[in-house]
Amino acid sequence: MAELLKIKSEVEEFKKEYFYRNSQAEENRQREYQAANRIQSWFRACKVRAYLSHLHKKAIIIQRIWRGFTARARFRQMVKAAYFIMKMNFYEEMAIRIQRRWRGFFVRKYIHNYYARKSYLEGLSRKNELVRMELAELEELQKRERDCVEMVKEQTAKVYQAHRLHHLLSTKQCPGVFNSPFRPAPHEMELLLRQVKYQAPARLDSRGRACLMGILGPTAPSFPGTLGSQWIKTTGTCCSSKPILPPISSKKQQGLFREPGEVWEQRMLCPDLTLRLQTSYTHLEEAQNQLRHKYIRLPTGKLGTGSMLHHLSHSSNSFTQPAYAKSLR
Amino acid sequence: MSQRQIIQVFEQYQKSRFQFVQTVADLALRPQNIEILQNAGVMSLLRPLMLDVVPSIQQTAALALGRLADHSDDLAEAVVKEDILPQLVQSLASQNRFYKKAAAFVLRSVAKHSPELSQAVVACGGVDALVLCLEEFDPGVKEAAAWALGYIARHNASLSQSVVDAGAVPLLVLCLLEPEMALKRIAASTLSDISKHTPELAQTVVDVGAIAHLAQMILNPDAKLKRQVFSALSQISKHSVSLAEMVIEADIFPAAVSCLKDPDDYVRKNVTTLMREVVKHTPELSQVIVNCGGMAAVIDYLGECRGNLRLPGIMMLGYVAAHSENLAMAVILSKGVPQLALCLSEEHEHHIKAATAWTIGQIGHHTPEHAKAVATSDLLTKLLELYMDASSSEDLQAKSKKALKSILQKCTYLPGLEPLLYDVPSNILKYVVCQFSKVLPNDSKARRLFVTSGGLKKVQEIDAEPGSSLQEHINAINSCFPEEIVRYYSPGYSEVLLQRLENYQPA
Numbered sequence: 001m002a003e004l005l006k007i008k009s010e011v012e013e014f015k016k017e018y019f020y021r022n023s024q025a026e027e028n029r030q031r032e033y034q035a036a037n038r039i040q041s042w043f044r045a046c047k048v049r050a051y052l053s054h055l056h057k058k059a060i061i062i063q064r065i066w067r068g069f070t071a072r073a074r075f076r077q078m079v080k081a082a083y084f085i086m087k088m089n090f091y092e093e094m095a096i097r098i099q100r101r102w103r104g105f106f107v108r109k110y111i112h113n114y115y116a117r118k119s120y121l122e123g124l125s126r127k128n129e130l131v132r133m134e135l136a137e138l139e140e141l142q143k144r145e146r147d148c149v150e151m152v153k154e155q156t157a158k159v160y161q162a163h164r165l166h167h168l169l170s171t172k173q174c175p176g177v178f179n180s181p182f183r184p185a186p187h188e189m190e191l192l193l194r195q196v197k198y199q200a201p202a203r204l205d206s207r208g209r210a211c212l213m214g215i216l217g218p219t220a221p222s223f224p225g226t227l228g229s230q231w232i233k234t235t236g237t238c239c240s241s242k243p244i245l246p247p248i249s250s251k252k253q254q255g256l257f258r259e260p261g262e263v264w265e266q267r268m269l270c271p272d273l274t275l276r277l278q279t280s281y282t283h284l285e286e287a288q289n290q291l292r293h294k295y296i297r298l299p300t301g302k303l304g305t306g307s308m309l310h311h312l313s314h315s316s317n318s319f320t321q322p323a324y325a326k327s328l329r
Numbered sequence: 330m331s332q333r334q335i336i337q338v339f340e341q342y343q344k345s346r347f348q349f350v351q352t353v354a355d356l357a358l359r360p361q362n363i364e365i366l367q368n369a370g371v372m373s374l375l376r377p378l379m380l381d382v383v384p385s386i387q388q389t390a391a392l393a394l395g396r397l398a399d400h401s402d403d404l405a406e407a408v409v410k411e412d413i414l415p416q417l418v419q420s421l422a423s424q425n426r427f428y429k430k431a432a433a434f435v436l437r438s439v440a441k442h443s444p445e446l447s448q449a450v451v452a453c454g455g456v457d458a459l460v461l462c463l464e465e466f467d468p469g470v471k472e473a474a475a476w477a478l479g480y481i482a483r484h485n486a487s488l489s490q491s492v493v494d495a496g497a498v499p500l501l502v503l504c505l506l507e508p509e510m511a512l513k514r515i516a517a518s519t520l521s522d523i524s525k526h527t528p529e530l531a532q533t534v535v536d537v538g539a540i541a542h543l544a545q546m547i548l549n550p551d552a553k554l555k556r557q558v559f560s561a562l563s564q565i566s567k568h569s570v571s572l573a574e575m576v577i578e579a580d581i582f583p584a585a586v587s588c589l590k591d592p593d594d595y596v597r598k599n600v601t602t603l604m605r606e607v608v609k610h611t612p613e614l615s616q617v618i619v620n621c622g623g624m625a626a627v628i629d630y631l632g633e634c635r636g637n638l639r640l641p642g643i644m645m646l647g648y649v650a651a652h653s654e655n656l657a658m659a660v661i662l663s664k665g666v667p668q669l670a671l672c673l674s675e676e677h678e679h680h681i682k683a684a685t686a687w688t689i690g691q692i693g694h695h696t697p698e699h700a701k702a703v704a705t706s707d708l709l710t711k712l713l714e715l716y717m718d719a720s721s722s723e724d725l726q727a728k729s730k731k732a733l734k735s736i737l738q739k740c741t742y743l744p745g746l747e748p749l750l751y752d753v754p755s756n757i758l759k760y761v762v763c764q765f766s767k768v769l770p771n772d773s774k775a776r777r778l779f780v781t782s783g784g785l786k787k788v789q790e791i792d793a794e795p796g797s798s799l800q801e802h803i804n805a806i807n808s809c810f811p812e813e814i815v816r817y818y819s820p821g822y823s824e825v826l827l828q829r830l831e832n833y834q835p836a
Contacts, residue, residue: 117655121662124619128663131586131622132629139590146592 690732
C-alpha cells in the first residue's frame with residue numbers, strides 16, 4: 001500500500017510535473033521551434049553554401065582552364081605576329097639596303113654619271129681643239145688662195161704692161177729704159193719685155209689670149225682659164241657675161257685614126273627610114289614564080305622535076321594553087 | 330610742106346623727148362640734183378612721157394622716175410599722189426622686158442620708204458603684177474620683181490601676208506635655183522624678209538621646201554649670197570622649236586661652222602645669228618651645235634671681230650649656258666669666260682655690255698664650280714663696277730646687278746669674294762657676307778686667310794641694323810673666331826685699350 005500512496009502522491013506531483021512540463025514545453029515550444037528552425041535553416045544554409053562553394057570551385061577550375069587555353073592560343077598568335085613583324089622588318093631593312101645601293105648605282109651610272117660627264121667634257125675640249133685647228137687651216141688655205149689669185153692678177157697686169165711697152169726693149173745699139181748700163185743687172189721689166197712676143201694688135205681677144213697662153217706657161221702654171229677671163233674683163237665690158245672658151249689646140253692625133261669628122265659621120269649615119277620596104281611585099285612569091293617559070297621551060301618530063309614541081313606546088317599558097325595547077329595541065 | 334618735112338618735125342620732137350628723158354635719168358643719179366629737179370616739176374613732166382608711143386622713151390622715163398623716187402620720201406609720195414602707180418601696174422602686164430625691169434624698179438623705190446607707201450603699191454595691184462613678172466624668162470626682170478617684193482614685205486606682217494597670198498613664195502624658191510648669182514641673192518633676201526615677221530609666214534616659206542635649197546647654197550663661194558642665205562635661215566628658225574628643228578635637220582651644221590672663217594664680216598655675223606636663233610629654243614638643239622664644235626668657233630670669232638658684230642655671238646653663249654649646267658661647263662671649258670672678260674673691257678656700247686653681263690650671269694649661276702670659274706677671271710669686280718657706275722644705262726645696271734646676285738649666291742671661292750667687301754652697297758654686301766658665313770665655319774685655312782688679308786677687320790667695320798640678316802651673318806662669322814681676335818679687330822679697340830690703361834691702378 002505504501003506504494004499506492006506513494007504513487008498517488010506522486011500523481012499529484014506527476015500531474016504538476018506534467019502540467020509544469022507541458023507548460024514549460026508550451027513555453028519552450030516556440031523557442032525550441034524557432035531554435036530548431038534556426039538550426040535547420042542554418043544547416044540547410046550550410047548545405048547550400050557547401051554546394052555553392054563546390055560549384056564555384058568547379059566553375060573556377062573550368063574557367064581557369066579555359067582562360068589558360070585562350071590565353072595560350074592568343075599568346076601563340078601574338079608570338080606568330082611578332083615573329084612575322086620581326087621577319088618583315090628584317091626583310092624591309094635588307095630591301096632598303098638593296099634599294100639604296102641600287103638607287104645610288106642607277107643615279108651615278110645613268111643620271112648624274114660623273115665619268116660620262118667628264119669624258120663628255122674631255123671629248124668636247126678635244127673636239128674644240130680639232131675644230132679650231134681645222135678652221136685655222138681652212139682660213140690659211142683660203143688666204144693662200146686669195147693671195148695666189150692676187151699674185152696672178154698682178155702678174156697678168158705686168159705682162160699686159162710689158163705687152164704695151166714692147167717698144168722700150170733695149171737694142172744692140174741703144175740700151176732701153178729698163179736696162180740702164182749703171183745697173184748691175186737688167187730690171188725685171190726688161191726681162192719681161194724680152195720674153196713678150198710682139199703680136200700685131202689685130203684681134204686682141206683671140207690672139208692676145210694665145211700669146212698670153214704662150215708666155216704665162218713658165219710664170220704661172222695654174223689658172224689659165226681665169227687669166228683668159230680676166231684679160232677679157234679688162235678689155236671689153238660687152239662680152240663680160242659670156243664665158244669665152246679657150247681655143248681648141250690643133251694637134252694631130254698619133255696613129256692610124258680616121259679624121260674625127262669621118263668617124264662622126266659613120267656613127268651618125270642614119271639608114272633611110274621609109275615606110276616602103278627594101279624588098280616588096282610579095283617578093284617571095286615572085287621569086288618562086290621565076291624559079292617555076294625557069295623549070296617549066298624545060299618540059300623534059302623527068303620525074304625528078306615532076307616531084308620538084310609537086311614540091312613547088314605544095315609550097316605555094318593555097319589560093320594561087322589552082323592557077324599553077326592550071327599551068328601544069 | 331612735103332611729107333618728109335612733116336615727118337622730120339615729128340622725128341625731131343621724138344629726139345628731143347628722148348634726150349630730155351635720158352638727161353633727166355642721168356641727172357637723177359646724183360643726189361644733189363634731185364631737189365632742183367623736184368622744184369622744176371619733173372614729176373608732172375615725166376608722167377605723160379611714161380605713156381609715150383616710143384617704147385625706149387617709156388622705159389627711160391620709168392627709169393628716171395625710179396631713180397627720183399629712190400632718193401627721197403617726198404618724191405615717192407608724189408609718185409603715189411600723181412596716180413602713176415595704176416598706169417605702171419597695168420602696163421607691166423603688156424610691155425617688153427626692159428619696161429618691166431624699169432617699172433619694177435619704180436615700184437621698189439616707192440615701196441622702200443615706209444609701210445604706207447608699200448600699202449599704196451599693194452592697193453593698186455602691184456603685188457600681183459610683180460608676181461606675174463616673176464614668171465618671166467628674163468633673169469633681170471625676175472630680179473627686179475623679187476627685189477620690189479622684198480622691199481614691200483620688209484615693213485610689217487600684213488604686207489608680207491599680202492605678198493604670200495599673191496603666190497610669190499613658190500616662184501621665189503624657183504628663182505633660188507636659177508644660175509644667175511644676183512637673182513639668187515635677191516630671192517634669198519626676199520624670203521628672209523617674208524619669213525621674219527610671224528611663225529605662220531615662216532611656215533609658209535618652209536612648206537614650199539625652201540630650207541633644202543637654202544641649205545645647198547651655204548658653201549657657195551659668193552659672199553653676198555651666203556649673207557642672205559644665213560639671214561633667211563636665221564629668220565625662219567627664230568620663231569619656234571619645230572622650225573628650228575627643221576633647219577637643223579637640213580644638215581647644215583658642221584658645214585656652216587666653216588663659214589665662220591669667211592673673210593666677209595656680215596657672213597660671219599649672220600652665221601652666228603643663225604646659231605643664236607637655233608640655240609635659244611631647247612637644250613637638245615644647243616647640244617647639237619656644241620657637239621659639232623660650234624662653241625669654239627664662235628668664241629674665236631668673238632676674239633676677232635669688234636663692236637656690234639659681237640652681239641649675236643655673246644647672246645648665243647648666254648642662251649647655251651642658260652639651259653643646263655652641263656652646257657655652261659662646256660662654255661667654260663671652251664675658254665669662253667676669258668673671252669667674255671675681254672669683250673666687257675673692250676666694248677663701250679652699253680647694250681653690248683649689258684648682253685655680256687647677262688651672259689656671264691647665265692654661266693656663273695649654276696654651281697660653285699661655275700661661280701669659281703667666273704670669279705677667277707676677276708669678273709665679279711667688273712660687274713660690280715658696271716653696277717655702281719652712274720653713267721651706265723638702266724638696263725646695264727639692272728642686268729649686272731642680277732648677274733652679280735645670282736653668281737654670288739653660289740660662289741664659294743673666297744679670294745674672289747674678298748675684293749667685294751670693300752665699297753659695296755649693302756644689298757650686294759649681304760650676299761657676300763652670307764657666302765662668307767657659309768664657308769668660314771668649315772675651313773680653317775680659309776679662316777686664317779680671312780684674318781690675315783684684313784677681311785675680318787672689314788667685316789667688323791660694317792655696321793648693320795641689329796636683327797637684319799646682315800647682322801646675323803656677321804654674328805655667324807664672328808662666332809667662327811676666338812673672342813680676342815674679334816675684339817682686336819673691332820673698330821676703336823685701341824681707344825678702348827687706352828681707356829682701360831687710364832683707369833688702371835697698378836697694385
